[in-house]
Each structure stands twice: as structure tokens, then as C-alpha cells.
Amino acid sequence: MLDQYFGDYITVAAFIAVGALLVGGGMFASSLLRPDKPTKVKSETYECGIDPVGGGWSQSHIRYYIFALLFLIFDVEAVFIFPWAVRIEDFAAAGLGGFIFVEMVIFIVILLLGLVYAIRKGVLRWE
Amino acid sequence: MTGWETLLTAAIKVAVAFALLLSLTIVLVWFERKIVADMQNRLGPTRAGPYGMLQTVADGVKLLFKESVTPRRVEFALYIAAPIAALVPALLIFLVIPIGRPFTLGDRVIDLAGTDLNVAVLYVLALSSLAVYAVVLAGWSSGSKYPLLGAVRASAQMISYEAAMGLALVPVILFTGTTSIRAIVDAQAGEFLSFLGIWNIVLVPSFLIFFIAGVAETNRAPFDLVEAESEIVGGYHTEYSGFRFALFFLAEYINIFNISALTTTLFLGGWHGPTFGAPEWLAWVFPIVWFFVKTVALVFVFVWIRASLPRMRYDQLMQFGWKRLIPLTLVWIILSTVAIGFRRFGAPWG
Numbered sequence: 001m002l003d004q005y006f007g008d009y010i011t012v013a014a015f016i017a018v019g020a021l022l023v024g025g026g027m028f029a030s031s032l033l034r035p036d037k038p039t040k041v042k043s044e045t046y047e048c049g050i051d052p053v054g055g056g057w058s059q060s061h062i063r064y065y066i067f068a069l070l071f072l073i074f075d076v077e078a079v080f081i082f083p084w085a086v087r088i089e090d091f092a093a094a095g096l097g098g099f100i101f102v103e104m105v106i107f108i109v110i111l112l113l114g115l116v117y118a119i120r121k122g123v124l125r126w127e
Numbered sequence: 128m129t130g131w132e133t134l135l136t137a138a139i140k141v142a143v144a145f146a147l148l149l150s151l152t153i154v155l156v157w158f159e160r161k162i163v164a165d166m167q168n169r170l171g172p173t174r175a176g177p178y179g180m181l182q183t184v185a186d187g188v189k190l191l192f193k194e195s196v197t198p199r200r201v202e203f204a205l206y207i208a209a210p211i212a213a214l215v216p217a218l219l220i221f222l223v224i225p226i227g228r229p230f231t232l233g234d235r236v237i238d239l240a241g242t243d244l245n246v247a248v249l250y251v252l253a254l255s256s257l258a259v260y261a262v263v264l265a266g267w268s269s270g271s272k273y274p275l276l277g278a279v280r281a282s283a284q285m286i287s288y289e290a291a292m293g294l295a296l297v298p299v300i301l302f303t304g305t306t307s308i309r310a311i312v313d314a315q316a317g318e319f320l321s322f323l324g325i326w327n328i329v330l331v332p333s334f335l336i337f338f339i340a341g342v343a344e345t346n347r348a349p350f351d352l353v354e355a356e357s358e359i360v361g362g363y364h365t366e367y368s369g370f371r372f373a374l375f376f377l378a379e380y381i382n383i384f385n386i387s388a389l390t391t392t393l394f395l396g397g398w399h400g401p402t403f404g405a406p407e408w409l410a411w412v413f414p415i416v417w418f419f420v421k422t423v424a425l426v427f428v429f430v431w432i433r434a435s436l437p438r439m440r441y442d443q444l445m446q447f448g449w450k451r452l453i454p455l456t457l458v459w460i461i462l463s464t465v466a467i468g469f470r471r472f473g474a475p476w477g
Binding site: 006012014033036044048058067089104111115 | 133140191192195198199248249269272276279283289297306365369441442454464
């Protein structure tokens with residue numbers, strides 16, 4: 001059982017190693033094969049063919065940050081829902097199905113309320 | 128199995144998986160170009176090899192020999208790390224997808240999948256989240272305006288649809304009671320009315336949401352705002368050229384294959400399909416054929432969508448994700464739980 005468990009993850013580890021080697025090797029091989037003649041004009045950053053104006057790192061709108069916050073809420077929620085989905089049958093077999101189901105409904109409704117709040121606050125309105 | 132056998136099996140699987148993935152990508156790129164060409168009444172690639180099939184190989188070799196221009200303002204370490212961070216998770220997702228039924232060699236049973244983790248569904252979701260890192264790193268480390276804009280857009284889009292994608296899989300887990308992909312495929316065995324498979328596609332909303340979110344996750348049309356040429360040039364990989372660009376390209380096509388293969392595996396019965404009473408020595412071929420037929424059909428849908436639909440506007444994209452897909456998924460989780468509960472334990476008033 002434990003042997004099988006490690007066997008599964010050994011394949012994953014081997015795959016990561018081979019994948020990284022392959023990609024790194026490809027990049028190295030390419031660096032040996034390709035020409036490399038940088039000039040001042042060539043190494044300008046791209047800006048539709050004109051000289052770049054100002055720095056490359058501009059500010060972006062705050063609304064993108066809010067999406068990240070929203071995502072965090074829903075992703076953490078998924079962490080709770082997945083174990084629930086795997087285990088609910090055991091609880092149902094023990095006669096606790098209704099209880100465990102109602103609990104999840106309450107949880108999901110609270111989250112939906114949060115989403116409704118965010119939408120009402122105008123997170124998704126773009127002007 | 129002894130330790131050495133485990134290692135040897137792992138080595139063979141890794142080698143086969145890589146060979147398969149790389150050759151598949153070559154075929155897929157050609158397939159997409161040909162299909163789109165047909166839909167737009169063009170010829171598509173015709174010169175390299177029969178029907179232009181070797182065009183992708185030619186392009187790959189060309190990119191290998193092209194100068195990789197490194198702009199002055201890049202953060203070099205992160206700039207180099209980004210294409211690797213794009214490709215490696217894409218390769219790793221393929222590892223847990225079974226492409227055929229297990230076969231016995233002597234007294235050992237060997238799965239036709241890289242490996243079978245008991246948390247495979249979570250593993251897939253975790254790795255597809257990592258794709259966001261590649262995009263953000265590439266966009267930020269380029270030190271240029273268009274890549275940064277593309278990366279910010281892409282990350283907001285990908286995390287929005289990722290939430291829907293993960294939640295869409297909850298009914299599948301409820302239905303089959305496991306997060307192991309092998310067990311999910313096994314649960315879809317059997318036939319209904321002697322010719323229809325008992326597949327998880329009965330969870331239609333999950334299937335649709337997963338596939339739509341998958342199209343958005345891979346940044347494909349109509350959700351390809353990330354690389355909207357008319358607005359932000361190439362998006363996050365504007366400053367990449369040569370082999371480094373090829374890695375992003377490769378990652379995109381492997382991701383398309385992965386999403387199609389995952390949809391096949393989770394919803395369309397994986398490798399299950401009729402074997403037409405073939406003898407035992409031949410019967411192992413059919414599962415592999417069925418798996419690829421279903422997957423290529425889904426890849427065709429990807430291409431078909433790309434050829435048919437115009438690009439969405441960014442606010443529409445976000446509204447569709449947050450106001451439609453996610454609330455729908457949450458309601459569907461509750462409804463499907465009720466339905467599955469009735470099916471398994473009977474109605475409480477019955």
C-alpha cells in the first residue's frame with residue numbers, strides 16, 4: 001500500500017525532472033545553435049515600432065486586485081467543498097445525510113450572498 | 128512490485144508519455160490549421176510533407192535556429208523561468224490521464240496512465256492554477272507595457288474561470304464518490320440500452336461549465352483577450368522570440384489536448400466504448416482508439432469555436448464568469464446533491 005503510494009509519486013517526480021531537463025536542454029541547445037547579435041535598437045522593448053515612452057511597469061486598475069480577492073474566497077471555499085463531496089456518502093450511510101447536506105447549503109448560500117454583495121457594490125461594472 | 132520494477136515502470140511511462148505528447152502536439156497544430164483553413168475556405172499548410180503534415184516540425188526547427196532577442200529591460204532570471212513554468216505543469220497534467228484500459232504483463236497489472244494518484248482531480252486543479260504564474264512572470268519580467276497589460280488581464284481571467292472549473296467538478300466527485308481519475312473512469316463502465324455508455328455526461332451543466340471554463344483557461348477564442356492582437360499585440364509573450372516563444376506555443380497546445388482529454392475522462396467515459404466482440408488479443412486496441420476519438424472530437428470543438436465566434440469584450444467576459452457561471456455552478460452543486468441523494472437513498476417522503 002505504502003509502496004504503491006510512493007511508486008505513484010516517483011513517477012510524478014521523474015516526470016518533473018525529465019520535463020525540466022528537456023526544456024532546459026532545449027533552451028541550451030538553442031543557445032548553441034542560434035545567432036546572437038544584439039544591437040541597441042533590437043533590444044528596445046516593443047512599442048508599435050516607435051521608441052518606448054516611460055518605464056515598462058505601468059500601474060493597473062484596482063479592479064484586477066478585487067478579482068484576486070474574490071477568487072481567493074471561492075478557492076478557499078472549494079477546499080471545504082471537495083472533502084465534503086468525497087465523504088458525504090459515509091455520513092448519509094450513518095443517517096446524518098440531511099444534517100451534513102443542510103450545513104453545506106448554508107455555507108454555499110453565505111458565499112452566494114457574498115458574491116451578490118460584491119456585484120451590488122459594482123465590482124463587475126466597467127466604465 | 129519491487130523497488131527496481133517500480134522505477135523501471137516509471138521510466139518507461141515517462142519516456143512514452145513525452146514521446147506521445149510531443150508527437151501529439153505536432154499533429155494537433157497541423158489539425159487546427161487545416162480545419163480553420165477549411166472553415167475559412169483556404170488551403171492551409173500544403174508544402175512540408177504529405178498534406179503539409181510536417182509544417183509544425185519545420186516551424187519548430189526554424190524557431191530553434193532563430194535569434195532569441197532579449198530586450199534590455201527584462202528581469203533575466205524570471206524572464207527565462209516563465210516559459211519553463213508554462214510548459215512543465217502542462218506536461219504534468221497529462222500524467223494522470225488514462226489513455227487505455229490496464230493490461231496484464233505476466234503477473235503484473237500496468238495502467239495505461241502515467242500514474243494514478245488518489246487525489247488526481249485536485250492534482251489537476253492545482254497544476255492548472257500554476258499556469259497563471261507563467262503568465263504573470265512572463266508579463267512582468269518583460270519590462271514592457273503590452274506584456275504587462277496582457278498578463279494582468281490573463282491572470283484576472285484565468286483565476287475567475289478557474290473557480291468555476293473547480294466547482295464544476297464537485298458534482299462529478301459526488302456522483303462517483305472519489306477523487307481518483309482511474310476510479311472515476313471505472314465508475315463510467317457499463318452500457319445503457321445496450322449501446323449508450325453510462326457516462327458522467329448526465330451531469331450536463333457540469334460538463335458544459337467545465338468545458339467553457341477550460342476554453343477560458345487555455346486562453347482560446349472567444350476568450351483570447353490575453354493575446355488580442357488589435358489591442359495589446361501578443362499579450363504576455365510579446366517580448367519572447369525564438370525557442371522561448373516556441374515553449375509558450377507548445378504549452379498552449381498541450382493544454383488544449385489536456386482539457387479535451389480531461390473532459391473525455393471525467394465526462395465522456397474515458398477509454399470505455401464498445402469492442403464489437405473482438406478477441407482478447409485485439410480488444411486492448413479499442414479503448415485507446417475510443418479515447419483518442421473522443422479527445423480529438425473535443426479538440427475539433429475547440430477549433431470550431433475559434434473559427435466561429437468573435438472575441439468577447441473584457442467586461443462581458445468577467446460578467447459571464449462571475450454572474451453566470453459561478454452562481455450557476457453553486458446552485459447546481461446543491462441540486463445535484465439532492466438528486467444524487469434521492470437516487471442513492473430514496474426520497475425521504477417515499
